Amino acid sequence: MARSTIMDKWRQVQVPLLARTKKERRRKEKEFVAKHGSVRQWLKVAAHESHVGNPARAREAFERAVVINGKDPLLWIRYAEMEAKYNYADNARHVWERALEVHRGWFQLWRKYTRMEERTNTPMATLALYERWMLENPVDEAWYCYMEWEMRSTSVAHVRAVLERYVRCHPTARAFIKYATWEESQKHTWQARDIYARAHEQLAPTRPADETLYVAFAAFELRQGEIERARGIYKFVLNRFKHVSPSPALRRIVQAFEEKHGDPLKWTTAAQVRLRRDAFEFQLAWTPKIHDSWLQYIDFAEKCDVSAKTLGGLYDRSLGHTPVAGDTASWRSYAALWVRYAKFLEARVSVKAAEIQYTACLRAIRETGLGPLALRVSGIYAEYLRRQNQGMAARALLEYAASKGPRRTPA
Template sequence: MVSYKRSDPTLGYLTAKETEVKLPRASRVKNKTPAPLQITAEQILREAREHQESEIRPPKQKITDSMELGEYRLCQRKEFEDLIRRMRWDVSVWVKYARWEESQNDFRRARSVWERALEVDYKNHTLWLKYAEMEMKNKFVNHARNVWERAVALLPRVDHLWYKYIHMEEMLGNVAGARQVYERWMQWQPDQQGWLSYIKFELRYNEIDRARAIYERFLQCHPKIEAWIHYAKFEMKNEEISRVRNCYERAVSKLADDEEAGKLFVAFAEFEEKRKETERARRIYKFALDNVPKARAEEVYKKYVAFEKQHGDKGGIDDAIVGKRRFQYEDEVRKNPLNYETWFDYIRLEESMVYERAIANVPPGEEKRYWQRYIYLWINYALYEELDAQDTERTRDVYRECLKLIPHDKFSFAKIWLLAAQFEIRQLNLKGARQILGNAIGRAPKDEIFKKYIEIELQLGDIDRCRKLYQKYLECSPESCYAWTKYAELERAIFELATTQCVLDTPELLWKAYIDFEIAEGEFENTRALYERLLDRT
């Protein structure tokens, strides 16, 4: 309840009762169910915007004579000066003021505004840029040059000022002046982009020697790998092959220990690859893999594998793949040194690499005495792959490569033939074992091979193969009493094996043939023993 007093000519004031004003009592909401028509906040805002009155703007003023123009300018300047007094450090106010003076074609006053703004904040390079742009736009070249000179002298580390200054001189055709500005800028040792901009400037005017000299200064200022690669590509475009190679060699000699040396080696190798110098490229890749830490050599391994797949033989590809696997294992054990499975795989890989390096040293002469110890490297390698690494295909490849390497027309090793065949038997590849032993008989018919081959076939019960092998054995060594004796023993063993069978369709024919065989051989004691055994049975 609110009360107030009001003056009256008769009473002087009203009583409190007469001045009481009653406010409406807040009604209670009886029905709290939602209304059938819901109104959203968005709808309320939209309706309020529609019913809002349009903004009141001052009417456009038409200036008809110089007096009115003077009054308008005086009023605008007063407003700008008042703003500047209130917001002296606001650059946008100064810029608006100067541009307005420019729009009035009063360049003297516009320059005065710009100079006053620079007195407030000369380190703001935006003011210098806009000031110089005003002078250039209105073709006051000398004024613009003066602004740029002052700007680069006060703010030599702001590259944008140098770029704009040089661009103006180049647009005016003042190439010598632009070059002079570049030289002044280079004395401050800017970043790589500044040097590259200078080089591009010289190349636009076909000044190759000047650009090369700038590259040399650039490398002294920024001796980084990217700079050397840029220099090499520049010489490559000019088809200066010797200079390109010299550039890469200088870079390698100076930056071989850099963290990003891998990029340099890859670029060098790719250059040699493009020149069809595959051996040079391969040596570069191998030198990089030997000198770049494995943690930073991922890209080198990747490029090397791709290179070997394109230009290398099977051995080179295997070396590249092994190198990549070594890098992967090294990375995994560095991340988790407690991953022992990875350690085991890594150890097997390194052991395999040692064998590869060992067997690569082939004896120089084709005499068996030089090969006797060497062949055991292959045997140990094959046994390692089969028993330790448990890599069946790799073991088979080791035996195959070893047999391919031995000059069988001059000498051979029965041991390696037999080991290869026994490996195939352990893999249940009987056809492969027979093929290996058959090749051994054809290329190196040795007694040990015949004996072992016949023994295997005899254990398998293939009598026809044994008989053929004995015949081949006797053809190769007709003077061998051992071969003749064993062949005869084979036939007697066949009869003996047949007589031990429990069920025979015509056993009397078998016994008769056996007895006749012993009589023909002159073995009368054996014949007599056969008759005794036959009488016991019948």
């Protein structure tokens, strides 16, 4: 039997059955709502009764809403807050416990429950509730709440004990940074430094690509005035990423550090050179026609003593991005870059190659109709010809440029 025939028979049987099932479900839902009402209606009733000062009727309305939809956590929160509003602490605790049976790991329920216990001024009950919460292996924010309560209630030693448990439960860079930041806020500099060192020992084998820890460590050393320590951390993290390109955020941070605390062009390791080079490449990939950036890139390459072949390749790449016709400012930068390329060829490659570039540059500028710029480049080209003992050619070039250049209208 063909597959299409089988599917047609299946549709003939199943589709009406599914339609009847959906209709039956909708009918039962309508009957239930008609009998018990909707959650929104009962919440309005509860809000009204609570407003007029009748908590018993409000409690009854909340119970009706729970019967309809007891899986809504916001419903339980409103219910418990109503009980707490009228100082029915035991009733509120009972509501919170019922809610936690349904939503065991919901952060907001635990947080509001602990806040209510804290407002009732029962530290032992609050501590017991926090300990129950921590047994659920909660998210980081739950540990932050526990730590803040300990800071408001007890001594520094208790807060440190909570943070120690936190980093054991969540051995992540975020947890260690939180711990070290707290120690720093307590003016415990050596303890904070030890925590960063512990984090490196524990996380380095398992999370080698986590750079946030080292960035925070270096920032901590900078706040303590330890410039050389921070520089050493940055060098370590750059060497750690020698096989992988660092993130743009790390590149910006290290570049800003070197510009503020050292020579921005003094790169002592191959990793640092690659870092700055990647930053230029990333910038020029998005804005290739900004020739001032190409000039900065070439300046950096010359400071790094790269080969003539590499520099020539950079010049060729930069000159491949011709400015838009009529953009005078861009053409000025473009001409400066081209003239610099010709001087580079004259000094490090060959005089013939330089002469070819001067001629090509002058021809391209004349085609744009920028007379003043062509006159300026002609003067630079004439100086080159004089250096090559070609005085007659230089004179002829200047005379031709003067005849084609802009003329002033007599007054």
